[in-house]
Amino acid sequence: MAETHSLQDLRQQATIASKVFIQRDYSSGTICKFQTKFPAELETRIDKQQFEETIQTLNNLYAEAEKLGGKSYLEGCLACLTAYTIFLCMETHYEKVLKKIAKYIQEQNEKVYAPLGLLLTDPIERGLRVVEITIFEDRSLGSR
């Protein structure tokens, strides 16, 4: 039970020791991309490789959402021809990928981060500005 409710419990019961914010990386322009530099605060908590893999996967997913290609142009043209009313009934490609990202983050939290006393917050909840990683105090969970 601790596993299935671990995310909620973490938020409510464990004490937040600190938060780390992974900022955006604008070196390639305005596309959504986060810095893969490993923050010092996480050194004792998580493997650098694991962290970089998570951030890189996130970056790849966002790149997929914002990819310029035949499919996105088609969607854009179709939307323009229908005077953009099509957005009222159809989910955009970006939104579909955002759902994928949300699922990925939840899965990462459950499998990798929660056992280590960490919690990833979906960047969309922070306006795609930062990836917020909450570091909880190292104590046993579910004791309350």
Next chain:
Amino acid sequence: MKNCEYQQIDPRALSTPTATPTSTLPCAGKNPQRLRRKWEVFPGRNRFYCDGRIIVAQQSGVLPLTLGLILVTSGLFFVFDCPFLVAHLTVCIPVIAGVLFVFVVISLLRTSFTDPGILPRALPDEAADIEKQIDNSGSSTYRPPPRTKEILINNQVVKLKYCFTCKMFRPPRTSHCGLCDNCVERFDHHCPWVGNCVGKRNYRFFYTFIVSLSFLTSFIFGCVITHLTLRSQSGDGLIQALQDSPASVVELVVCFFSIWSILGLSGFHTYLVASNLTTNEDIKGSWSSKRRTEELGNPYSYNNIFTNCCVVLCGPMPPSLIDRRGFVPPEDTSQTVTSEMELPPFMSKNDTNMCTQGTKELLESVAHSSLLRSPCNPGTPKTAPASQESWLSTVSGAPTPSPGSPPSGCSGRQARRPIDNPCPQKAGRRAVLHASRPAFHLPSPPYSLTHNPLIFSDAPNVGFIPLA
């Protein structure tokens, strides 16, 4: 009821956004703490309708006028001109006009009611983290100089400015709109004609609107001329034709004045789209070679007109970041960074007078600042002094943001048009709006001045080392 013994509770207060939590309702069984939606606690100056589905700027500007003009002119056309033209020419005319009209109205409403790409303000934790990373040597009573951060985009140095209102470093191409008090991504301009900012998410709607409006006005103009010509040929001359169809005269006048400005605006924005620029960048001359010694261009451009057009107009539609209809988590209600605490009492956000008060002060301030230097804009009527001297000293360059341009004779550069006409759809109405048009660069009421360095920060880089 038992709770009447404790205190008199106004039943209306239970359902308003400012309702207090359950601690003041000890025996209230019927109304537990209502979860509020995020739009109800939104810190920017926007108004929301349909439970957060529709967002507009606080001041609707002249959107009703725009809509009214379009509806009235098109209505007159369909009622008075179309029957004659259908009888004498072809039924395609009202069909084409109808399609264009639908396009115009829908894209206008989409532009006005869509979130332009507002960035939510940083939460306190995030803001504190950023503060920690900035070398803050000033004391708490003295406002530190504007903070900037330099990054490399496609091997070109770009300066990111810190927004004191939103407590974050603005992403590239983002600008803070003073009227709406929000940072908007890929900020183009604040358009009073549509009553909203034009930014990343609604630029394509705006472009569709002005292009289809150009077609519609040209089409109506042409059809009305044809109608009057045919009528005068088959009747007793032009005067008689005009008297027979007075509605056509109205349409002619409206269309004649609109066409110049709208066609010009469409042409200008087509140029911007093709070079992947925003009005804001073009006015400031951010990427023009005049300001730079090296031949560095726009780092965001794909250097291909077709690609630029596709990217800007048909690119993926980014989501709204402000999550208007999401629910505010109960324990996080105090976390949102708002400027409410710093507001002087008379400037409370929900004060209905703020609209007029803010606009009035803004107009006064603009008028005063435009007197300080010889402006490009035709003179504003008011000459009342601004309320804060310190603001004036920083804003002296603001309404005409590109420092290189001469104070007069600015009609030469095509890029100057946006200063006079960010959205000058009806030229006859320009004078009224001149005072408020440069407003998109200016902060609104004085309280926010300390938070909006905007384009004032030509101060030297504080030497902040980028995080990367």
